Amino acid sequence: MLQEARNVLKTYFGYDDFRKGQVTVIEQTIEEKNSLAIMPTGGGKSICYQVPGLVTSGTTLVISPLISLMKDQVDALTSLGIAATYINSSLSNEEQRERLNALRQGRYKFIYVAPERFDSEGFLRTLDSITLSTIAFDEAHCISQWGHDFRPSYRTVVERVKQLSNLPTLIGLTATATDEVIRDLQQLLNVNDAQVVKTGFARDNLTFQIVKGQSRSAYIEDYVRLRKDEPGIIYAITRKQVDQLHFSLKEKGLNVSKYHAGMSELARKEAQNAFIQDDTTVMVATNAFGMGIDKSNVRYVIHYALPKNLESYYQEAGRAGRDGAPSDCILLFSGQDIHTQKYLIEQSEMVEDKKRQEYGKLQAMINYCHTDQCLQQYILDYFDDETDAEDCGKCSNCKDDTDKVDRTKEAQMVLSCVKRMGERFGASITAKVLKGSSDRKVKQFGFDRLSTYGLLSGYTEKELVQFIHFLVAENFLVSEEGRFPVLRLGKRAVDVLKGTAPVMMQVAKVEKKKSTDYDGTLFEKLRTLRKELADSHGVPPYVVFSDKSLTEMAS
Numbered sequence: 001m002l003q004e005a006r007n008v009l010k011t012y013f014g015y016d017d018f019r020k021g022q023v024t025v026i027e028q029t030i031e032e033k034n035s036l037a038i039m040p041t042g043g044g045k046s047i048c049y050q051v052p053g054l055v056t057s058g059t060t061l062v063i064s065p066l067i068s069l070m071k072d073q074v075d076a077l078t079s080l081g082i083a084a085t086y087i088n089s090s091l092s093n094e095e096q097r098e099r100l101n102a103l104r105q106g107r108y109k110f111i112y113v114a115p116e117r118f119d120s121e122g123f124l125r126t127l128d129s130i131t132l133s134t135i136a137f138d139e140a141h142c143i144s145q146w147g148h149d150f151r152p153s154y155r156t157v158v159e160r161v162k163q164l165s166n167l168p169t170l171i172g173l174t175a176t177a178t179d180e181v182i183r184d185l186q187q188l189l190n191v192n193d194a195q196v197v198k199t200g201f202a203r204d205n206l207t208f209q210i211v212k213g214q215s216r217s218a219y220i221e222d223y224v225r226l227r228k229d230e231p232g233i234i235y236a237i238t239r240k241q242v243d244q245l246h247f248s249l250k251e252k253g254l255n256v257s258k259y260h261a262g263m264s265e266l267a268r269k270e271a272q273n274a275f276i277q278d279d280t281t282v283m284v285a286t287n288a289f290g291m292g293i294d295k296s297n298v299r300y301v302i303h304y305a306l307p308k309n310l311e312s313y314y315q316e317a318g319r320a321g322r323d324g325a326p327s328d329c330i331l332l333f334s335g336q337d338i339h340t341q342k343y344l345i346e347q348s349e350m351v352e353d354k355k356r357q358e359y360g361k362l363q364a365m366i367n368y369c370h371t372d373q374c375l376q377q378y379i380l381d382y383f384d385d386e387t388d389a390e391d392c393g394k395c396s397n398c399k400d401d402t403d404k405v406d407r408t409k410e411a412q413m414v415l416s417c418v419k420r421m422g423e424r425f426g427a428s429i430t431a432k433v434l435k436g437s438s439d440r441k442v443k444q445f446g447f448d449r450l451s452t453y454g455l456l457s458g459y460t461e462k463e464l465v466q467f468i469h470f471l472v473a474e475n476f477l478v479s480e481e482g483r484f485p486v487l488r489l490g491k492r493a494v495d496v497l498k499g500t501a502p503v504m505m506q507v508a509k510v511e512k513k514k515s516t517d518y519d520g521t522l523f524e525k526l527r528t529l530r531k532e533l534a535d536s537h538g539v540p541p542y543v544v545f546s547d548k549s550l551t552e553m554a555s
């Protein structure tokens with residue numbers, strides 16, 4: 001049977017070998033075992049149900065939340081001489097009826113539908129009357145309430161499917177799945193551990209970069225101009241950002257389209273087609289754009305603003321380089337975006353539990369922007385990808401355009417301050433205390449009387465907030481997300497406070513920070529501080545801060 005699958009792969013699709021993971025899913029499906037296939041974007045998930053569909057008898061039903069993609073997929077199959085069709089709301093009632101009839105007569109090998117189709121009794125009756133070999137759930141993460149794109153209507157489909165008189169083999173396919181989502185999908189689709197097929201998530205042809213501290217619009221202008229013949233996508237969070245960016249790029253004579261939910265359907269369709277057919281090279285869009293867009297030659301994806309989580313980020317960034325050619329994924333980081341994203345979570349109608357979860361995911365996204373680990377590796381770790389990939393060697397963290405500087409002393413001061421403030425406050429007020437701000441809230445809580453007050457007055461509040469985020473990313477601090485995020489000492493904090501572990505931070509080589517001047521009262525403050533710290537951590541005072549570092553700091 002597998003040989004037959006190979007022949008099908010060659011004769012229909014023209015490929016010599018299956019990719020990693022495809023064989024297992026195909027074998028399982030042919031043996032009528034359910035599967036859950038977790039493969040990166042562009043990994044070749046379609047083949048996983050298309051090949052078994054061709055070697056087994058009966059019809060394969062593909063459920064996809066992406067109406068825009070159905071036609072493309074069906075056209076692709078039809079052009080290969082395969083009997084395929086779709087039934088969705090874009091068709092007239094007459095057309096729908098005709099296709100349902102043909103389906104009843106077993107004339108299709110593949111039929112694509114959206115989850116909503118399952119609301120139709122007529123459709124369900126038809127399904128019951130035909131020989132279905134397999135049902136494939138594309139973009140299966142949308143079924144799970146833990147998924148980043150949960151669609152309640154998709155979840156009910158699973159129950160309807162299970163009521164079919166002849167339950168076919170099920171395949172769930174997704175590019176993004178955390179452990180929670182996987183467990184949820186396993187349970188829903190009856191997939192045991194052995195039937196979960198997870199290929200590595202690494203996308204070797206992608207180069208990840210984080211850009212901080214630059215004018216974002218200027219960066220984008222330069223970048224787009226530099227690569228003006230190459231297709232690229234720029235993602236922004238709000239429609240307003242999209243409109244502004246689009247306007248300014250267009251004004252510079254660049255060949256851009258835009259896409260967001262505030263535009264008419266026609267305008268969106270035109271923009272999308274122009275981009276797909278290479279009539280325009282750059283697409284400026286909100287995350288409304290891209291789900292199910294099959295454009296393989298996207299050479300770069302720039303995120304103008306921080307995405308809400310890594311699931312979304314990796315999926316959006318992953319639209320670059322689906323053809324396997326080298327491509328860039330650039331995230332322009334600015335601290336303000338954190339507030340925007342938090343605001344969006346806070347304003348949403350999610351239940352508290354879900355909100356807390358979203359805050360947690362946002363924090364992981366923020367951490368990505370501050371880590372000094374290999375960026376590809378960070379993403380793989382996040383998705384619990386066990387493939388022990390080596391550092392990519394080309395992301396902005398791997399590439400040696402940064403210097404490591406010792407920030408141990410500053411870290412000790414921040415950690416002490418968090419401790420002194422009772423581990424009950426967030427980054428912004430902590431930064432104010434360290435800065436020595438005369439903010440009303442600081443005074444109200446009596447923080448201006450703390451020994452850590454004004455300890456890092458040589459930095460701006462913004463720098464301090466960024467530094468705190470860095471400490472969170474590196475597990476020196478924990479940011480507990482809730483309605484108000486709260487900083488607590490992390491698992492690596494004690495060693496830093498004891499002076500037994502350094503805190504090294506990467507800074508860009510060009511703009512290496514001058515060491516900060518401290519005022520003369522520091523010595524006194526530190527003396528009190530180290531005694532307090534010593535008491536609270538049960539270590540002798542002299543190991544908390546060495547005299548050498550004290551003198552250095554006081555000088």
Ligand code: ADP
Nearest residue numbers: 015017018019039040041042043044045046047
């Ligand atoms: P996904 O749905 O996982 O994002 P697709 O199914 O759209 O990915 O496949 C991405 C690309 O990879 C397509 O162009 C597809 O033809 C190609 N592809 C899939 N399987 C193979 C294979 N075994 N060998 C070569 N190319 C493949």
Ligand code: MG
Nearest residue numbers: 042045046138
């Ligand atoms: Mg796909």
